[in-house]
Structure formats: C-alpha cells, structure tokens
Amino acid sequence: MISSTQVVTLARRPRGPLRAGDLAITDQALPPLRPGDVLVRNTWLSVDPSIRIRLAETTPDGYLPPFALGEPLAGLALGVVVDSRSPEFAVGQHVSHLCGFREHAVVRADGATLGGYGGLSVVDTLDHPPQWFLGPLGSSGLTAYAGVHAVLDVKHTDTVWVSAAAGAVGGLVAQLSRLRGATVVGSAGSPAKVEYLRERLGLDAAFDHRRSPLTDRLAETVPAGITAYFDSVGGDHLEAALDAMNPGGRVAVCGAIAAYDAETPPPGPRNLFQLVSKSITVQGYRAGSYNDLLPAMQREIGEHLAQGRMHYEETVFDGLESAPAALAAMLEGLTTGKTLVRLDENRS
Ligand SMILES: NC(=O)c1ccc[n+]([C@@H]2O[C@H](COP(=O)([O-])OP(=O)(O)OC[C@H]3O[C@@H](n4cnc5c(N)ncnc54)[C@H](OP(=O)(O)O)[C@@H]3O)[C@@H](O)[C@H]2O)c1
Known part of the structure; x- marks a missing residue:
C-alpha cells in the first residue's frame, strides 16, 4: 500500500478574494487501513463555492466547521477503489465521497456526509461520463x-x-x-x-x-x-x-x-x-435534505442529457496542483458550467 499522498491544504486564511497562494500542495502520510476503511485513488475533484465558506475563521451556525490552518481541504470527489477493508466496497469500483482535494484518500465506508449527501457510494459509470456524478447527476x-x-x-x-x-x-x-x-x-x-x-x-x-x-x-x-x-x-x-x-x-x-x-x-x-x-x-x-430525490433526479436529468434536451458544460483543470487556481477562478466567475479538477488516470 502507498504510504503518502499529495493534498491541498489551507496555507493562510484569505482576506477578500481567494488567491491561489492561500492554498498549498503538501505531502501527507496515509494511515494504515482499519476495518471499515477504503483506499481510493481520486480521479475527479469537484470545485465548489462552499469550500470558500470553510476557509474563514468561523462558519455560519448550522454549517460545516472551518478548515484549520495546515489542514487538507475536503470536498466532493470521484475515484477508484484501490484497497478495501469494507465488505461493501471492492477494488476497481468507481465511488463518490467527500475526501477530495487530494490524490489518494482513506475513506470510512460509513463516514460523515454533507448534511445527508456525499457519503461513500458506488457510482455506475457505464451509461454516463464519470464526472457527471459530481455535476448534473451529483x-x-x-x-x-x-x-x-x-x-x-x-x-x-x-x-x-x-x-x-x-x-x-x-x-x-x-x-x-x-x-x-x-x-x-x-x-x-x-x-x-x-x-x-x-x-x-x-x-x-x-x-x-x-x-x-x-x-x-x-x-x-x-x-x-x-x-x-x-x-x-x-x-x-x-x-x-x-x-x-x-x-x-x-x-x-x-x-x-x-x-x-x-x-x-x-x-x-x-x-x-x-x-x-x-x-x-x-x-x-x-x-x-432532499436525498430521497436522488434516484428520480439522476433518471430525469440523465434522460434529458442523453436525448439532447439539456446541455452540460464543464470547465476542467488538470492535476492537483491546479486545484487552488481552479477554486479562485470559479469564485471570480472565470469558469462556465461545472468546475472540475481532473487527476491523471495513469497513476497507480
Ligand atoms: N444549498 C445547497 O445545498 C447548495 C449546494 C451547492 C451549491 N450551492 C450554492 O449554489 C451557488 C452556485 O454554486 P455552483 O457550485 O453552481 O457554483 P457556480 O455557479 O458554478 O460558480 C459560482 C458562480 O457565481 C458567480 N458569482 C461569484 N460572485 C458573484 C457575485 N458577487 N455576484 C453574482 N454572481 C457571482 C460567478 O459567475 P458570474 O460570472 O456569472 O458572476 C461564478 O461563476 C453557490 O451560492 C453555492 O454556495 C448550494
């Protein structure tokens, strides 16, 4: 098993508009897998405005806590299971989860969610491009x-x-x-x-x-x-x-x-x-709060997209090192459609 991974961390709290230099890329040790853990090689990262809220010293009541200085950011991501200590997840499966902003992630099979959404789950990438499960089908x-x-x-x-x-x-x-x-x-x-x-x-x-x-x-x-x-x-x-x-x-x-x-x-x-x-x-x-609508949403939007009744647009940045610039660009309005970071699929 690999022992460390590249992660995006909070280097300093932004004052005003986020600058790419407020974030840093560092190497972090990966913990050994415990029962219930799954090791995922991330392939796509979602670039969401909510991350910016968590870069401040405090977050609004009822929301997720702020990131600590030096802490890796976390966000929605897609990846492939490369090792598993959970009977529910097998090597090779495509999964979505909340440990983005890093190349590899050790994810709890029953881990935390974003107010009900985003826990580790298998995505069926046969019918649609995988990154759609962070955008129109996610x-x-x-x-x-x-x-x-x-x-x-x-x-x-x-x-x-x-x-x-x-x-x-x-x-x-x-x-x-x-x-x-x-x-x-x-x-x-x-x-x-x-x-x-x-x-x-x-x-x-x-x-x-x-x-x-x-x-x-x-x-x-x-x-x-x-x-x-x-x-x-x-x-x-x-x-x-x-x-x-x-x-x-x-x-x-x-x-x-x-x-x-x-x-x-x-x-x-x-x-x-x-x-x-x-x-x-x-x-x-x-x-x-509307997780129960997920199957109907994926069926309906999936059909609209497949039959050309809806248009899907994405702005893609390549490599983990581009994630800070991707986040700053999205917040500034320089991207159109879903903003994503694609990680090299040829890594081990
Ligand atoms: N409630 C939820 O569960 C939930 C879930 C996901 C997202 N959200 C919220 O939904 C909103 C959109 O999220 P998204 O992921 O789809 O991001 P997005 O729209 O793809 O990107 C953010 C866009 O906001 C616009 N913007 C930035 N600053 C602005 C300003 N001062 N005035 C007007 N427009 C501004 C920019 O576009 P322009 O170039 O057009 O200015 C920018 O491209 C965000 O507020 C996000 O926090 C809520």
Missing part, C-alpha cells in the same frame, strides 16, 4: 432538482429569474425550469456568458449582472416582473428580486456567493417589507 444536479421541483415547484405559468445561471447549479435550474414550460431569465457576469445563456441554454432572456443597477436590468428584461427567483448570490440580487416579484411569488435561497469572498458582508436587502406587502415566500435549503 450534488449540483440534486441541488438544482430540489430547488425546481420541491422548493419552488416551478410551473409553466411562472416567470423565473435564475442568478449565477451560467454556473453548475444555476445552469441546471434554468434548463429544468424551461423544460417545465416556465419563462426563464438568467443572469451571469459577462457578455460571453449572457450569449451562452441565450444560445446554448435556450433561455428566454439573459442579462449581465455586472451592469448594475440590477433592478433596472430586471425591469428592462422582464417588464411584467417575475413569479419565482432562484438565489445563489444574496445581497443586491435578492433585493432586486423582491423589487421585481409579483404578489405571491416564491424565492429559493440556495447560496449567498456575494458574501463568501467579502471582507465585510454585503448589505442585506433593504426592501424586506415587500415580503409582507407582496406575500412572498422565501425558503432556504440544503441539497442533503
């Missing part, structure tokens, strides 16, 4: 599917605004809503992304959120207002959504990425009374 897919089907319950009569719509979750939310017959408006952070939303994802309208004020952009794009908003951003986006919302509208709060890199939190919406005056429902949620 955590991003479950988050989007839960948001559209369970939280917003999007209908054909809806006009839905999807923020961060050129990203992993937002792109799926926008397309699932379109497939439900809704009118879908997406926002993203560059003219190229706006074109991608219109041309590749087939949205009804799209606009650049960096051309503020957002309230004016929304009023221009959807003069009749919106009936549902999918929020990945918080701050000014949530405020603009309340201004544009029709009475009885719904908001799904999935994330608040505008705050993750900020040294001081961005101001909250100043127009919260509109929740009262327009009888707006706001629901925050975590994908792990």
